[in-house]
Amino acid sequence: xxxxxxxxxxxxxxxxxxxxxxxxxxxxxxxxxxxxxxxxxxxxxxxxxxxxxxxxxxxxxxxxxxxxxxxxxxxxxxxxxxxxxxxxxxxxxxxxxxxxxxxxxxxxxxxxxxxxxxxxxxxxxxxxxxxxxxxxxxxxxxxxxxxxxxxxxxxxxxxxxxxxxxxxxxxxxxxxxxxxxxxxxxxxxxxxxxxxxxxxxxxxxxxxxxxxxxxxxxxxxxxxxxxxxxxxxxxxxxxxxxxxxxxxxxxxxxxxxxxxxxxxxxxxxxxxxxxxxxxxxxxxxxxxxxxxxxxxxxxxxxxxxxxxxxxxxxxxxxxxxxxxxxxxxxxxxxxxxxxxx
Numbered sequence: 001x002x003x004x005x006x007x008x009x010x011x012x013x014x015x016x017x018x019x020x021x022x023x024x025x026x027x028x029x030x031x032x033x034x035x036x037x038x039x040x041x042x043x044x045x046x047x048x049x050x051x052x053x054x055x056x057x058x059x060x061x062x063x064x065x066x067x068x069x070x071x072x073x074x075x076x077x078x079x080x081x082x083x084x085x086x087x088x089x090x091x092x093x094x095x096x097x098x099x100x101x102x103x104x105x106x107x108x109x110x111x112x113x114x115x116x117x118x119x120x121x122x123x124x125x126x127x128x129x130x131x132x133x134x135x136x137x138x139x140x141x142x143x144x145x146x147x148x149x150x151x152x153x154x155x156x157x158x159x160x161x162x163x164x165x166x167x168x169x170x171x172x173x174x175x176x177x178x179x180x181x182x183x184x185x186x187x188x189x190x191x192x193x194x195x196x197x198x199x200x201x202x203x204x205x206x207x208x209x210x211x212x213x214x215x216x217x218x219x220x221x222x223x224x225x226x227x228x229x230x231x232x233x234x235x236x237x238x239x240x241x242x243x244x245x246x247x248x249x250x251x252x253x254x255x256x257x258x259x260x261x262x263x264x265x266x267x268x269x270x271x272x273x274x275x276x277x278x279x280x281x282x283x284x285x286x287x288x289x290x291x292x293x294x295x296x297x298x299x300x301x302x303x304x305x306x307x308x309x310x311x312x313x314x315x316x317x318x319x320x321x322x323x324x325x326x327x328x329x330x331x332x333x334x335x336x337x338x339x340x341x
Contacts, residue, residue, distance in 0.1 A: 007253045008086045011137045012068055018324035027060055029053060050074060064331055071107055072098060080334045083107070084135055085114040085123060087250045088271065103127050111334055116251040116272030135330070138323035139257050139314075142228050148262035148311045159300045162238035164193045164231075164254055165245070167206050172244030172268065172286060174209060179244075179289035180218060185297070190216075191238060195224045235261050240296050243267045246286045252276030259314045262307040264299035266292060278310045 016026045030046045031053070047053040054076040057065065065075055066082045069092050075081060085092070094103065104127040113135035114120035123132040161180075165171045173192065180190050192213045196206045213219045225231040235241060241258035243249075248271030255265040255276045267273045269283035277283045280302055282295040302310075316322065 007137075008068060010140070011086070014138065014140070014320060015324060015327060018320050019328065022324065022328060024328070027062065029056065063335060069093065071103065071110065071112075080331075081110045082331070082334070083110050083112045085112070085119055085132070085250065086137075088119065088122060088248055089126065100127065104129055107132075111330070113330070114250070116275045118248075118272045118275060119250045122248075122271070133330075135326060136318060136323055137251065137253070138320045139253060139260060139318050140228050141320055142232060143257050143260045144315050144319055146232060146261060148260075148308055158189055159240060159296060160189045160191070160238045161296060162191045162193075162235065162241045162258075163244075164195065164234070164241065165243055166195045166197065167192070167209050169205060169209070170245060170247040172246045174212065175246065175287055175289070176242065176244040176292065177212060177216060177219065179292050181216065182289055183293040184218060185293070189220065190218055191220045191222055191234075193224050193234075194221055197224070232261065235263060238263070239300050241265045242292075242296065243273060244286065244292065245270060245273060249273045255281070256314055256318050259310050260318070262304075262311045264302050264307070266295045266299055278313055280306065281310070 012028070016028055019026050028044045030044070031048065045056055047056055050073060053073070057075060057077050057079075061077065062079050064080045064082060065077075066084060067073055067075070068084050069086055071083045071085075071092060072094050089103075107123075107127050107130040112123065112130050112132040114123055114132050115135060115137050117134050120132040120134050123130050163173060163176065165173075167173060177190070192210075194206075194210060196202055199206070202210070210221060213221050222234070225234050235258055241255065241263050242265065243252055243254050244266075245268050251272040252267060253276070255267050255273070258265050259278055259281065265277060265281045267277055267283045268286040270286065274283045281299050284292045284295050
């Protein structure tokens with residue numbers, strides 16, 4: 001677990017902190033050892049393998065365990081087992097020899113949640129008896145607390161577009177650069193973030209995509225923003241935020257964050273990404289170059305009043321308070337109790 005990287009890690013840490021504030025005794029277990037996070041060492045343990053994990057669980061004796069994207073971990077004890085799925089099954093780190101029947105049997109013995117209805121439906125269709133329900137996540141509190149002051153867009157100025165997602169083929173960077181090149185018109189600035197997390201070093205895939213981006217005169221490559229304040233500033237320096245993924249996403253925190261700040265978004269319509277888009281923002285078929293560019297131009301004209309209304313709706317659905325309450329309510333139901341303090 002690394003507090004400086006992905007949405008899943010940040011969400012786990014955020015839920016843990018919010019639950020603590022509700023009086024719940026939370027212990028985080030990380031493989032490999034956690035780094036760059038601020039947690040009381042007494043509530044932060046690490047393990048090297050499943051035997052080590054089970055030994056620690058036997059010592060802790062938790063009432064509930066929550067595993068994220070790891071449904072096949074064989075956990076000891078008689079506590080309630082919850083799975084929360086943030087991604088599609090190919091990201092669950094399941095051994096290749098595991099059959100669908102084995103996965104289905106394991107899920108039938110757990111309480112399963114997913115971060116979007118699309119992902120929950122996929123899990124239930126793929127693994128019968130999984131009975132997966134929706135558990136919407138939340139975005140960082142600074143996005144919630146930011147007061148949105150949306151100014152009308154000057155339609156005569158070029159549209160500044162931000163691609164803040166990870167620099168990977170599956171995130172759609174290659175095809176969207178091509179879409180811009182073929183349909184520039186007023187889209188003469190695309191900002192690409194050099195986002196190689198969770199890797200510490202640039203891979204060949206990263207290098208190829210970043211070299212492609214740097215070779216285009218309409219693309220500006222910037223470094224990943226470390227602090228949430230600088231990330232918010234980067235968002236607000238652009239007119240439209242895009243997530244053109246070519247692979248189904250569990251949800252889509254980037255478009256949710258952007259809309260909370262009053263910014264228009266365009267995504268592809270795969271998986272849970274559709275649930276992250278509040279109309280009249282748009283979700284388009286991947287590789288539909290002209291339609292995607294036209295969508296960017298269309299959403300850039302969304303009026304300030306509508307943007308503010310979208311921001312309010314996003315902040316309500318994806319607030320830390322609402323998300324944590326939903327999680328805590330489910331835990332209480334599973335334990336058949338009114339208090340976890």
